[in-house]
Amino acid sequence: xxxxxxxxxxxxxxxxxxxxxxxxxxxxxxxxxxxxxxxxxxxxxxxxxxxxxxxxxxxxxxxxxxxxxxxxxxxxxxxxxxxxxxxxxxxxxxxxxx
Amino acid sequence: xxxxxxxxxxxxxxxxxxxxxxxxxxxxxxxxxxxxxxxxxxxxxxxxxxxxxxxxxxxxxxxxxxxxxxxxxxxxxxxxxxxxxxxxxxxxxxxxxxxxxxxxxxxxxxxxxxxxxxxxxxxxxxxxxxxxxxxxxxxxxxxxxxxxxxxxxxxxxxxxxxxxxxxxxxxxxxxxxxxxxxxxx
Numbered sequence: 001x002x003x004x005x006x007x008x009x010x011x012x013x014x015x016x017x018x019x020x021x022x023x024x025x026x027x028x029x030x031x032x033x034x035x036x037x038x039x040x041x042x043x044x045x046x047x048x049x050x051x052x053x054x055x056x057x058x059x060x061x062x063x064x065x066x067x068x069x070x071x072x073x074x075x076x077x078x079x080x081x082x083x084x085x086x087x088x089x090x091x092x093x094x095x096x097x098x
Numbered sequence: 099x100x101x102x103x104x105x106x107x108x109x110x111x112x113x114x115x116x117x118x119x120x121x122x123x124x125x126x127x128x129x130x131x132x133x134x135x136x137x138x139x140x141x142x143x144x145x146x147x148x149x150x151x152x153x154x155x156x157x158x159x160x161x162x163x164x165x166x167x168x169x170x171x172x173x174x175x176x177x178x179x180x181x182x183x184x185x186x187x188x189x190x191x192x193x194x195x196x197x198x199x200x201x202x203x204x205x206x207x208x209x210x211x212x213x214x215x216x217x218x219x220x221x222x223x224x225x226x227x228x229x230x231x232x233x234x235x236x237x238x239x240x241x242x243x244x245x246x247x248x249x250x251x252x253x254x255x256x257x258x259x260x261x262x263x264x265x266x267x268x269x270x271x272x273x274x275x276x277x278x279x280x281x282x283x
Contacts, residue, residue, distance in 0.1 A: 003209060011202030012115075015202065035131065036115055043138060072165065
């Protein structure tokens with residue numbers, strides 16, 4: 001049963017997702033890095049579901065649903081921002097900066 | 099044999115994820131992320147979650163990433179200059195991510211027996227099969243009723259109310275996306 005290696009892979013993927021969120025300024029790439037983090041958490045759910053039963057699979061379902069909803073709304077917001085600023089660079093979005 | 103296949107797909111997943119966060123072109127970043135998701139689907143099969151693997155390919159690689167690619171091409175973002183932040187942010191990121199990665203990577207030492215001995219009240223006699231009864235039941239269920247049946251039973255019995263609330267969440271997301279992306283807001 002591949003429990004430890006799967007959790008380790010999940011840790012690496014989650015850290016890469018965090019690195020992407022901190023490094024990139026492109027809003028769409030940032031969203032993709034959030035998807036990467038959600039995928040890493042899904043992997044650890046699936047790995048632990050081998051021991052803790054099918055509830056883990058159900059959680060993966062809910063995480064996927066929330067990811068789909070978040071991607072739809074987030075990309076709609078990005079399209080709205082692009083209409084105003086002609087850019088998706090987060091450095092240009094500083095309306096609330098004091 | 100299973101372990102070799104697992105490590106091959108794990109290497110593909112990690113390399114694709116690293117390339118995804120380092121590509122300056124959003125389209126190639128999206129395609130590397132699709133590659134990560136496909137190798138994760140293969141790993142789900144190795145972890146006895148065939149149904150989740152199918153859902154992963156259909157929903158993530160098939161629907162969500164296509165949505166991303168549509169938006170990238172709709173906004174015509176294919177040819178941008180590098181958007182990686184400055185050197186001080188890169189250094190801070192390396193420190194933060196290194197610490198986080200080390201903390202999480204400690205999970206690598208967990209085996210089923212180790213986890214069982216931490217869960218059980220009598221650690222020396224902890225057997226994964228006796229400590230984690232739910233996992234055994236799920237394995238028997240998927241042998242008896244198929245992989246989909248073993249997932250569907252808790253989804254539509256124990257978790258029925260959260261499942262219905264999920265449909266409201268999706269409805270809200272659809273309406274929100276239409277309203278936000280509409281012209282003349």
